[in-house]
Amino acid sequence: MTHRSFARTVLATSIGLLVGGLTVAGAHAQFDPQGLYSNRAILDAEVYFEAAPDSQPSEIVDILLGDDMQVHALIIRTHEDVGQDGDYLVITNDHYRLVNHEEDGDTTHDVLVDANEDALGAMPRYDQDWWDMARQRARDAWHTAGEGAESAWHQTREGADRIGEGAESAWERTQEGAERAGRAVSDLLNNWTNND
Template identity: 35%
Template sequence: MAMRKPLDKAILTALLAGGLTLATAATAAPQGLYSADELTDAEVYGKDNPSEEIGDVEDVLLDDNMQVQALVIDTGNLLDMGSKQYVIQTGHFTVETENGDDLDNIEYKVHVDLTEQEITQQPEYTNDWWNQTKQATAKAWQNTKQSAESAWQNTKAATSELLMDAGQAIDKAGEKTQQAADDAADNMGGNN
């Protein structure tokens, strides 16, 4: 249990830093601060019967930016399919807070906007899923990083070219102005 406390603090910090991308229930006002410890093990309710518990939160998944990407819910024996854990992406659930003013008694309810059948079609939380998703996410992050660097370098090169072109145009304009001034001086000198 002592090992879990640093993880809880890290998740809470991540939730705060990431702005907790969890939405609150339509009838509840945003709380502004959420406890990762209390969110883990929160009761989960599905779209089919919003008052019947279908499982609980097993884990909170964060991305490289420390923002919540998904919840893992343990469904018990949902649709008689045996106890399984499913990954529910952010955007498919809301969090309702109860006793939000009392840290010792704070509780959350997670409402999934999917039917029980749709929940069973979500990715199952397994080692294979974890490893594949972790690799795909890392690759996507690297591609995004490289694209951003490439875009920055292209922007920097284009800006440099524009500045060089502008400098050359100014030099040419200066040369023409100087030439016009010299011509005017010559013409004035010849008229005297």
Template identity: 45%
Template sequence: MRYGKPLLRHATLSTLIAGGLVVSASAMAEPQGLYSSDELLDADVYTAADSREIGEVEDILLDNDMRVRALVIDTGELLDIDGDQEFVIEAGRFSVETHNGDDLDDIEYRVIVDMSDAQISQQPTYDNDWWQDARQGAHEAWEQTKEGAASAWETTQEGASRALDSIGKALENVGKKTQDAAE
């Protein structure tokens, strides 16, 4: 049994991945509802077209909402590319098959990538330059989302305020007409 940090890491990553793979891996036939990140790391990766092994999962990339956004696939020398390569495969381009899912001690995953070798080799290479660009892009997208949400809220408030003003004026006019009719 594990204690301390490894157990916490395992539990935390498993929880983070629980919903993310279901959403991210849209091609998956039967979502399992809960996935073990510990078992997903180092899972074998295969091509969808010919079920040929092309590497293993090296890393799991999460977004600000802690959803799985991509997997990093280490292809080793399996793709006729010089040297080891690690590629970023975005959610929606892979699915996860579960084997022996009823027993945590025996659970195994197979990651199926829905791309050809040529398409995989065109994916971003997982390196520091990619990491910095992706972090900056994600930060900017988050800021734009926050600004858009704030702007939408302000627009909604302004619209509601105008509507309430119009209703108030209409009620005021009805009140004056009622008072004039009563006199």
């Protein structure tokens, strides 16, 4: 256990080595696709900030998914060392990377947040008001960009039951609308600042 703790400490101060894909203290960090990811393993990941490389790890407390069934943001409870007063930050996909560690056949993850202090200060704080407003804005973006596409959460079984070439075309149009709407939701969240 001491070896793993040491590897994580070295990781927090060696972001440059990780980008190069080098081995750090015997743990091999990878940015390669893993195929499938466990939500539980990602929630267990430690979070490190480019703006505060010497800080203690922060933690993921939630993962936000859209109607397109895609991850749009992580909710991070910042450690006090990060300089954000222990706030809960909304970190969109554009601002973090997932690092995979393979050790003794087990895969674990760390999250590296690529944002300077100014960018961190501008990121939305996660609270009930933000949640209510974000859900409404995301819903509006979904309906506007998706041109009537229904939530993928509601369409999964219905799509599997459709038969025939005409139904396949309709399903493809629904998928295209859902993809447009998903991009609109991502854009909405990526452009949202703490001042909104």
